[in-house]
Amino acid sequence: MAGWAEPDPLQIVGYEAVEATCDGLDNDCDGPIDEELIAPAADNSNGLCAGRSKECSGGLGWLDPDPTQIIGYEAVEATCDGWTTTATASSTRS
Secondary structure: OOOOOOOOHHHOOOOOOOOOOOOOOOOOOOOOOOOOOOOOEOOOOOHHHOOOEOEEOHHHOEEOOOHHHOOOHHHHOOOOOOEEEOOOOOEEEO
16 A cells, blocks of 8 residues: 555554543544543642642643642641641631
């Protein structure tokens, strides 16, 4: 056969008909990488991190969100441990 032929995606190692793996690869061969994935719940779900989902970080897989990037991080709590710290150094559980 002369010329170029389209590859059979089913013969490509790691091919996924619907992107399902957070791995930094275009597993469904449509161009975008790790698109439309459903993120699992974050392991750390205390305080400011309550209700957060993990974030796909490509080759590193699913990671808990960085609390320093959450709006209100400095003002409310610094560790997502459920404890808030005020300027008087007293703590309260949220």
